[in-house]
Amino acid sequence: MEFDTLDRRSGIAIFDPVENVRFELYTENRPSIEPTETAGFYFPIDAAVGFETGAIEVPNHLSVVVRTQDGSIVTDATTFDGLSLPFDAYLLEVQSTPMKLYIAVEGSLSLDHGETSAMIRFDERRRVRIGARSFHDQPAGTITVTDDIEDAMAALSLLGSALKTTSCERSFPTLRGHPPVIEFGESFDVPSDIERPETGVELVVPPERQYVYPAASLAYYLGAELVAGGAPRLRVGEFEHSLSGPDGYEAAVNRTLRQVFFLDCLTRTEGYYPVELHERERVEPLVDLDFTALYGQPLAKQLPEYLSIPFETLRPHVPDWHLTTDVVPTVETLPALPYFADELSLLRTPRDPATYTSRPKPKMFDDFTRTAAVAAGDFTRSTADAWDWGEDELFQIERADTIEHAWVGNGYPIGANKVSIESLRQRVDYTAPDDSALKVHVVCNDVAMDEENVVGQFYGLRDFVAFDVSIHEETTTDELATLFQSEADFIHYIGHVDDSGFHCTDGCLDANTLPEVNVDAFLLNACRSYRQGTALVEKGSKGGVVTLAEVINSSATKIGRSLARLLNCGFSLRSALSIAKEELAGGVEYITVGDGGVTLCQSESGAPTMFRVSRDGEEFLLEHSLFPTANYGLGSITSSEVEQFRTRYLASDSFMQFRLSADEFEQSLELELLPVKIDGELYWSDELSIDDV
Structure with missing residues (x-):
């Protein structure tokens, strides 16, 4: 973590070079900061600075949890107006920031909302300490396995070694930790410091990959051991819970994960963060659970109580899950599982991997690229008269009822993120950039x-995020190769791609010929760019957006502009594409390759946010949606400035709908720069008015 004073106004900047995120706090006068001890913050931190000031201003109306420095909560200041606290040693946690951020101070203080920020005032100039911790989390180690299924089961049984607690607080993303990764070798080997927690939980499954792989996320979250057996079931002590059902084994496993996780989120309100949680208020009257008594109990006591509740009772209140991952159950795909378990992805396995090795060209591509589909004056971004599909493997996969969808295995899935093992490894092998x-x-x-060049204006329309955007037109092969090999965060390519590579002024550049690629992520907005995108990932890029077929120029321009703005607002590649392509019937031609969870920058306030808006007479119905990211994952708590932070919710897509007057709706559009969906069309809060609804 890095700290510095601001030039444009009084205050300090906190910069996390690993996650490439930044936040600011403002002060009355230019502070004189100095490094200070990291002890005394109750929670672990990476670095701290100290300085004197009479007040600290927190931008964006972010909420503040006030504790004494022994961790006891004084107030959860989601709403405050003239709140005064007597002299004490306080620890203030600023929430929804791109890193964990704490303010330690001794004195009396007051908290107020301003028009655009929250203000913390002290009784006099006081010495404060600002502590910060990166959300970046390295894997707990490396487990070496052979091709044997027994090794796979033993390795997945150790994923829970990364849990920072086995209490219900592990439902907080920052208290889970990244599981150890898996590599292949000549024999099974585990570092001495990787040990499965003593939870007593077992997942009994047949020793076959189609049963073992879908259990990875649940095994990680419960710190469970995978045990070879007959009928799939969860076992702890004398209690057993069947993992079979009318909708199949995988659905039962994923349903169990969602149910246990959700009830942990309700139970934990008895602990570190005793907030009034909306979901607990809704569920508590429906179930016979004593959350006070359950808190602090071991899993052997909690799980029988949790799983006694019919899932259908909870279903309307369980947060929308963010990710489903289809993993072809082969030896080669095993190393992907720790990464997706870390995200608590719902996991599935295709029933017959052999069916995903070859498929003819889908008819949808004929429909999309036929001449009649091209309006007068429009054109496809293609240079080929006909497309030879050759050995390419494109196929439709089973739909997922989650916000995002990923695929690990051979071929190119239509409508999902094709993930490679190497791109996942690059996620955790990240090196800090040279500058911010x-x-x-x-x-x-x-x-x-x-016409798409205007996207250069969209990158950088943000506070706290510094952009260095350059425009390159009609590049040569050498110039484009230099850009791909340079240390950059993103390349937005507009032009033509074919079997020979990227079209340049002096020929074609084939990404396969590059010795390395150092650009983190990319958009290749050209026809049939997936081969070149895959090559960029294989050469070192984390991931990007590509096309599977021909794309119409006007449609490509629209999607390119939308993606630029969404990435600028902190959406991941995968979530940005899921939003952008809803606008166009041909959006199915775009997919992500590599790590679709890559983000270009952080959101202004926690998880990336989108509004869905409709009109009901003179009132406006505003649905507030959040999209989880690596820094703001499942289990995070959120609140909405639309209702002045009155209620706490679990961060989720479509977590609440608000009924607003015209004035309230216009005020909500001024909160931050974010996308707004109206009847399937994408708008932007800084360009929208009530007349557009």
Whole structure:
């Protein structure tokens, strides 16, 4: 973590170079900061600075939890107006920031909401200490396995070694920890410091990959051991819970994960954060659970109580899950499981991997690229008269009822993120950049497409995030190769791609010929760009957005602009694409390759946010949706400034709908720069008015 004073106004900047995120706090006068001890913050932190000030201003109306420095909560200041606290040693936790951020101070203080910020005032100039902790989390170690299924089961049984607690507080994303990763070797080997927690939980499954792989997320979250057996079941002590059902084994496993996780989130309100949680208020009258008594109990006591509740009772209140991952059950895909368990992804396995090795060209591509589909004056971003599918493997996969969908295995899934093992490894092998500015290259290699160049203005429309955006037109092969090999955060490519590579002024650049790629992520907005995108990932990029077929120029321009703005607002590649392609019937032609969870920058306030809006007479119905990211994962708590932070919710897609007057709706659009969906069309809060609804 790095701290510095601001130039444009009084205050300090906190920068996390590993996650490439930044936040600011403002002060009355320019502070004189100095490094200080990290002890005394109750929670662990990475670094701290101290300085004197009479007040601290927190931008964006972010909420503040006030504790004494022994961790006891004084107040959960989601709403406050003139709140005064007597002299004491306080620890203030600023929530929804891109890193964990704490303010330690001794004195009396008051908290107030301003028009655009929250203000913390002290009784006199006091010495304060600012502590911060990165959300970045390295894997707990490496487990070496052979091709044997017994090794796979033993390795997945150790994923829970990364849990920082086995209490219900592990439902907080920062208290889970990244599981150990898995690599292949000549024999099974586990470092001495990797040990499964003593939870007593067992998952009994047949020793077959189609049963073992879907259990990885549940095994991680419960610190469970995978045990070879007959009928799939969860076992702890004398209690057993069947993992079979009318909708199949995988659905039962994923349903169990969702149920236990959700009830942990309700039970934990008796602990570190005793907040009034909306979901607990809704569920408590429906179930015979004593959350006070359950808190602090071991899993052997909690699980029988949790799983006695019919899931259908809880279903309307369980948060929308963010990710489903289809993992082809082969030896080669095993190393992907710790990464998706870390995200608590719902896991599935295709029933017959052999059916995903070859499929003919889907008819949808004929429909999309037929001549009649191209309006007068429009054109496809293709240079080929016909497309030879050759050995390419494109196929439709089973729909997932989650916000995002990923695929691990051979071939290219239509509508899902094709993930490679190497891209997942690059996620945790990240090296801090040389400076805090995000470097973005916009490359347009066809002047007929220069209408999309406007995206250069969209990258950087943010406070607290410094961008270095450059525009490159009609590049040579050497110039484009240099850009791909440079230390940059993102390349937005506009132009043509075919079997030979990227079209440049002096020929074609094939990404397979590059010795390395150092650009973190990319958008290749050209026809049939998936081969070149895959090559960029294989050469070192984390991930990107590509196309599976021909794309119409006007549609590609629209999606390119939308993706640029969504990435600028902190959405991941995967979630940004899921939103952007809803606008176009041909959006199915775009997929993500590599690590679709990559983000370009952080959101202004916690998880990336989108409004869905409709009108009911003179009132406006505003649905508030959140999209989890690596820094703001499942289990995070949120509140909405739309209702002045009155209620706490579990962060989720569509977590609440608000009924607003015209004035209230216009005020909600001024909260931050974010996307707004109206009747399937994508708008932006800084360009929208009530007349557009």
